[in-house]
Amino acid sequence: MADPVLDLRGLSKSFGALKATDDVTLTLQRGEIHALIGPNGAGKSTLMGLVSGKIAPDAGQVWLDGADITALSVARRAKAGLGRSFQVSSLIPDYSALRNVMLALQGRQGHSYRFLRSVNRDTALREGARAALTRVGLSPRASVEAAMLSHGERRLLEIAVALAMGPKCFLLDEPMAGLGSEGTTRLVTFLNALKHEAPILLIEHDMDAVFRLADRISVLVYGRIIATGAPADIRANPQVRAAYLGEETA
Numbered sequence: 599m600a601d602p603v604l605d606l607r608g609l610s611k612s613f614g615a616l617k618a619t620d621d622v623t624l625t626l627q628r629g630e631i632h633a634l635i636g637p638n639g640a641g642k643s644t645l646m647g648l649v650s651g652k653i654a655p656d657a658g659q660v661w662l663d664g665a666d667i668t669a670l671s672v673a674r675r676a677k678a679g680l681g682r683s684f685q686v687s688s689l690i691p692d693y694s695a696l697r698n699v700m701l702a703l704q705g706r707q708g709h710s711y712r713f714l715r716s717v718n719r720d721t722a723l724r725e726g727a728r729a730a731l732t733r734v735g736l737s738p739r740a741s742v743e744a745a746m747l748s749h750g751e752r753r754l755l756e757i758a759v760a761l762a763m764g765p766k767c768f769l770l771d772e773p774m775a776g777l778g779s780e781g782t783t784r785l786v787t788f789l790n791a792l793k794h795e796a797p798i799l800l801i802e803h804d805m806d807a808v809f810r811l812a813d814r815i816s817v818l819v820y821g822r823i824i825a826t827g828a829p830a831d832i833r834a835n836p837q838v839r840a841a842y843l844g845e846e847t848a
């Protein structure tokens with residue numbers, strides 16, 4: 599198999615006596631959506647925190663595109679190519695959609711807003727931001743303040759912000775949360791195309807969406823991965839059914 603884009607090696611994290619992440623090893627390969635599922639409290643958010651850099655591991659490493667990024671801060675990881683969209687919005691509510699994306703692009707280029715005087719630089723940022731908004735279907739809403747966008751539009755804007763950074767992979771935390779069925783269907787189609795640009799590590803509670811979208815699924819229970827496989831294998835896995843899916847259908 600080709601080298602993974604993201605490679606989690608033996609990650610562990612305890613909170614006091616509780617092992618929230620217990621020796622987790624998984625890869626994200628080019629072109630795939632790899633979903634993480636598990637019951638409440640299984641350790642999905644903690645694992646995402648370890649990958650994004652918000653939480654430091656007790657043991658293990660995070661490798662991105664062949665480089666060990668375990669010691670890098672959240673911001674440095676983002677610059678190294680980790681694109682994120684989280685449950686808690688990182689958007690600036692009173693900035694337009696366009697300006698939110700421009701800000702992200704500018705952060706990537708590593709200079710602060712007050713140095714942004716050059717008309718050329720401004721034009722380049724604007725064009726890059728417009729391209730990202732077009733990709734997610736939000737260009738007609740470019741001048742609308744983030745706070746005035748619908749919930750689904752804000753989720754798309756967050757993805758546009760991540761996209762504008764030209765990431766090597768995406769970490770998406772509950773992108774379907776609060777979307778109606780039409781919004782979910784549209785996002786499923788979009789993510790299916792996006793994964794070819796940069797693979798996606800996904801946490802999602804909407805099991806229908808997970809089973810429609812994921813190329814591989816890893817199931818976390820008490821901080822450990824109990825199974826990794828194609829959706830059909832996961833659905834048929836008795837251990838998974840007992841630990842999780844059975845519980846859902848019950």
Ligand SMILES: Nc1ncnc2c1ncn2[C@@H]1O[C@H](COP(=O)(O)OP(=O)(O)OP(=O)(O)O)[C@@H](O)[C@H]1O
Pocket residue numbers: 613616618636637638639640641642643644645
């Ligand atoms: N900062 C913390 N301090 C102490 N315990 C924590 C902390 N963060 C998480 N935990 C605990 O670690 C375990 C894993 O939590 P985590 O939020 O990662 O699970 P999750 O799978 O994302 O859950 P959910 O689906 O409910 O969001 C839980 O028992 C939780 O209470």
